[in-house]
Amino acid sequence: MSDHHKETFITKYVFSYDHKMISKQFLVTGIFMGIIGVFMSMLFRLQIAWPEQSFGLIEAFLGKHQEGGVMSPDMYLALVTIHGTIMVFFVLTAGLSGTFSNLLIPLQIGARDMASGFMNMLSYWMFFISSIIMVISLFVEAGPAAAGWTIYPPLSALPQAMGGSGMGMTLWLVSMAIFIASSLIGSLNYIVTVLNLRTKGMKMTRLPLTIWAFFITAIIGVVSFPVLLSAALLLIFDRSFGTSFYLSDIFIQGEVLHYEGGSPVLFEHLFWFLGHPEVYIVLLPALGITSEIIATNSRKPIFGYRAMIGSILAIAFLSTIVWGHHMFVSGMNPFLGSVFTFTTLLIAIPSAVKAFNYITTLWKGNLQMNPAMLFSIGLVSTFVSGGLTGLVLGDSALDINVHDTYFVIAHFHLVMGVSAILGMFAGVYHWFPKMYGRMMNKSLGYVHFWGTLIAAYGVFFPMHFIGLAGLPRRYYTNTAFPLFDDLADVNVVITCFAIFGGIVQIVFLANFFFSIYRGKRAEMNPWRSTTLEWTTPVEHVHGNWPGEIPEVTRWAYDYSKPGYEEDFVPQTVPLKPGEEES
Amino acid sequence: MVALFYILIAIAIATGIWQLTSIFKLKDVVASEKDNNLQGILFGIFGIFFYIGMIYCLVQYNSLLLPESASVEGEHYDNLYMITMVLILVVQFIVQFLIFFFTYKYRGVGNRKALFYADSHKLELIWTVTPAVVLTVLIMYGLWAWNNVMDVSEVEDPLVVEVYAKQFSWEARYAGNDGQLGRANVRNIKGINTMGVDMTDKNSSDDVHVRELHLPKGRKVIFKFRSQDVIHSAYMPHFRAQMNCVPGMVTQFAFTPKFTTEEMRANEETITKVEGINKIRKEKGEDPYEFDYLLLCNKICGSSHYNMQMKIVVEEEADFNKWVSQQKTMSELIK
Numbered sequence: 001m002s003d004h005h006k007e008t009f010i011t012k013y014v015f016s017y018d019h020k021m022i023s024k025q026f027l028v029t030g031i032f033m034g035i036i037g038v039f040m041s042m043l044f045r046l047q048i049a050w051p052e053q054s055f056g057l058i059e060a061f062l063g064k065h066q067e068g069g070v071m072s073p074d075m076y077l078a079l080v081t082i083h084g085t086i087m088v089f090f091v092l093t094a095g096l097s098g099t100f101s102n103l104l105i106p107l108q109i110g111a112r113d114m115a116s117g118f119m120n121m122l123s124y125w126m127f128f129i130s131s132i133i134m135v136i137s138l139f140v141e142a143g144p145a146a147a148g149w150t151i152y153p154p155l156s157a158l159p160q161a162m163g164g165s166g167m168g169m170t171l172w173l174v175s176m177a178i179f180i181a182s183s184l185i186g187s188l189n190y191i192v193t194v195l196n197l198r199t200k201g202m203k204m205t206r207l208p209l210t211i212w213a214f215f216i217t218a219i220i221g222v223v224s225f226p227v228l229l230s231a232a233l234l235l236i237f238d239r240s241f242g243t244s245f246y247l248s249d250i251f252i253q254g255e256v257l258h259y260e261g262g263s264p265v266l267f268e269h270l271f272w273f274l275g276h277p278e279v280y281i282v283l284l285p286a287l288g289i290t291s292e293i294i295a296t297n298s299r300k301p302i303f304g305y306r307a308m309i310g311s312i313l314a315i316a317f318l319s320t321i322v323w324g325h326h327m328f329v330s331g332m333n334p335f336l337g338s339v340f341t342f343t344t345l346l347i348a349i350p351s352a353v354k355a356f357n358y359i360t361t362l363w364k365g366n367l368q369m370n371p372a373m374l375f376s377i378g379l380v381s382t383f384v385s386g387g388l389t390g391l392v393l394g395d396s397a398l399d400i401n402v403h404d405t406y407f408v409i410a411h412f413h414l415v416m417g418v419s420a421i422l423g424m425f426a427g428v429y430h431w432f433p434k435m436y437g438r439m440m441n442k443s444l445g446y447v448h449f450w451g452t453l454i455a456a457y458g459v460f461f462p463m464h465f466i467g468l469a470g471l472p473r474r475y476y477t478n479t480a481f482p483l484f485d486d487l488a489d490v491n492v493v494i495t496c497f498a499i500f501g502g503i504v505q506i507v508f509l510a511n512f513f514f515s516i517y518r519g520k521r522a523e524m525n526p527w528r529s530t531t532l533e534w535t536t537p538v539e540h541v542h543g544n545w546p547g548e549i550p551e552v553t554r555w556a557y558d559y560s561k562p563g564y565e566e567d568f569v570p571q572t573v574p575l576k577p578g579e580e581e582s
Numbered sequence: 583m584v585a586l587f588y589i590l591i592a593i594a595i596a597t598g599i600w601q602l603t604s605i606f607k608l609k610d611v612v613a614s615e616k617d618n619n620l621q622g623i624l625f626g627i628f629g630i631f632f633y634i635g636m637i638y639c640l641v642q643y644n645s646l647l648l649p650e651s652a653s654v655e656g657e658h659y660d661n662l663y664m665i666t667m668v669l670i671l672v673v674q675f676i677v678q679f680l681i682f683f684f685t686y687k688y689r690g691v692g693n694r695k696a697l698f699y700a701d702s703h704k705l706e707l708i709w710t711v712t713p714a715v716v717l718t719v720l721i722m723y724g725l726w727a728w729n730n731v732m733d734v735s736e737v738e739d740p741l742v743v744e745v746y747a748k749q750f751s752w753e754a755r756y757a758g759n760d761g762q763l764g765r766a767n768v769r770n771i772k773g774i775n776t777m778g779v780d781m782t783d784k785n786s787s788d789d790v791h792v793r794e795l796h797l798p799k800g801r802k803v804i805f806k807f808r809s810q811d812v813i814h815s816a817y818m819p820h821f822r823a824q825m826n827c828v829p830g831m832v833t834q835f836a837f838t839p840k841f842t843t844e845e846m847r848a849n850e851e852t853i854t855k856v857e858g859i860n861k862i863r864k865e866k867g868e869d870p871y872e873f874d875y876l877l878l879c880n881k882i883c884g885s886s887h888y889n890m891q892m893k894i895v896v897e898e899e900a901d902f903n904k905w906v907s908q909q910k911t912m913s914e915l916i917k
Contacts, residue, residue, distance in 0.1 A: 060584035248830025331833030334732035369621035439611035470819035
């Protein structure tokens, strides 16, 4: 490799082609957006627990829009909308997948860099621009988008329907269009890299499960994100150019609008064709990371490697044919409801396989309780807790009465929100030495983990019951219904846990940013892992390996293999004569 | 400026936390045997508290839940719900136990070598086939219940009611003596004709336009939903009923009310729940609450989404007929 061209500050830290630098850029931007998203949730949790009370915190941050510190209904809806958008797309899609796909794909398959460094850079900077636009949209006159993160028209299409559907919505759509382009460029790059740039001996069946997860995630993204882009484009047409794709027969503010023949249900189909796979775009990378970390820290091979790949493939395939379970009561043909119930409940099978395989991996292991391992075990627990209630929501007959209630909020926050965030933290703690050449403090890691897990369950477990009591989501306050008066105490408990959980994240931020500069210098292979990234030098070099790229001779999970002194055998160690590959 | 102050506080806390790390041994960054031991035990303890928490919620919050279904169709809903919930809880309790117990039991100890156990087709087959069989049962019952509630093709003499949504209130229209709703479109909205009923349609004149929903006990009601502006969702939790109201199309849902409002007020579960609510209201000095069926909006529809409701009264059929006959028909209303 002749990569020793002169690097300036700009090419090294800003417009870098190097996947390791781009991965760090994704992570830091994701963390920044995460701070905004989580902070918003704390503000609106205050309103839910103590409705229409005055809070200095609210006045301080929402300024003249919330004179006296009492949150307005429009601001409440704006906060839940932007919280959802930021957490799902900016933190858990770009921040999670963008960070770890970029870091690990070249390092774990044995490649010098991504297939196209330029596209990789472009992917980050488009994500950066879309983040900036999303943040700017918070400051426009009539408020940011407030129609829910699912932006169903006509609410999102008509500025007459709510303030946030004016300029705020326009910026939301522009931001998301750029985000989707960024995501597509990134995903195509990941797919090409995994298929073409694997080192000698790195058969597909020797790939670590992280790579399998990122690879399949990228494919799902390429299949489904363009559909959201088209949905957004048609919405822009309806909003700005008078077309009627989604709108028909509307009378608003004393006036009949000209729209005729469109259907909002069309938008719902297009949206959820991305929206559901998006759940797995968020979740699969976290599960991949977990597979890797649980195997390493259990000092055991991941149980059922091929079954794990099979279940990733099955989940990916099924994820594209279940979107209708978000629409059981949308007014679509009930027969479709039956079909989507069937396909949806099938997903429980590969999910169960994954959960049991994790548990079997723990069984008779020698668990090394590094912070990353704690987060991974936490993920398995929340994934099971949240996943099980999917049996209620995926069943069309049962969905009728819990649809759009807090039961749904509890379900998806546990199964994709908390699980994916725990997976992301696990990844950060585990690969921090690879990113920054230093280690994070483990004691703070433990504090962070226990605080986060306790807060997560404290927030989302009681929330199921509020939903089962029939409380709809996105209610500014439930004081308008005496029926829900007995839920007030539960909401206070939930908010207390939420604020606690938010504050605990400061521990992580402190640990993260100080460890970048002051952490203990890392060894080459601190977790005694088998995969290729730990054969690269601690100080980053462009091209990853100073010399030849190592050759791979075995799968990634030879931990505690009989016949070896050490409890791990790196992928580069040749098989002994007569030794069978697992 | 105050925002800046809060941010400064956060930074100060962060610095403090970092300073604390000097108390911990900064050099220890990889889990030691002591850590393995302590964290493993913590997982065990957390597991115990987790079980206590779950059981506490299940017992304590049980009284918050909705009372038994007030519609005939909802009985299957409640059955299916019970079966699914029991299944979920059994699996949850077993699987979480395994996670926390294994984490505790196999916490790392010195040089103990982990078991090299990479595959077992038998085990994998077990946890593929078991969920598959269980799911088959759930899917079959679920689909049957779904068709039971959604299929209204063979209903004899149903009551047809149109429920009409707009920002931020509900209206309703009964089909009248002919059992046929007159045509309607938002383009006909004018003055008192707020639902846009087409008065040139001969079915329209005997329609009855109301702002409070009355339903007869024991007769199947077919709801036709419309919306004039954005998507709303007609949610009637006590009847296990929900359907979106979508501008530009008519959606439908049907159920048979099983208890009158009076009977529901005398229901034991309702009494417990209402007592709980009134205890809280008394502390706050608010008027006591009396149970009523409600229709609430359950799809984000704008700033007053949280207060878009309509009272539902279920009564004996004779009372219902009397009530309807007292309401003005469309032709009486508009002339």
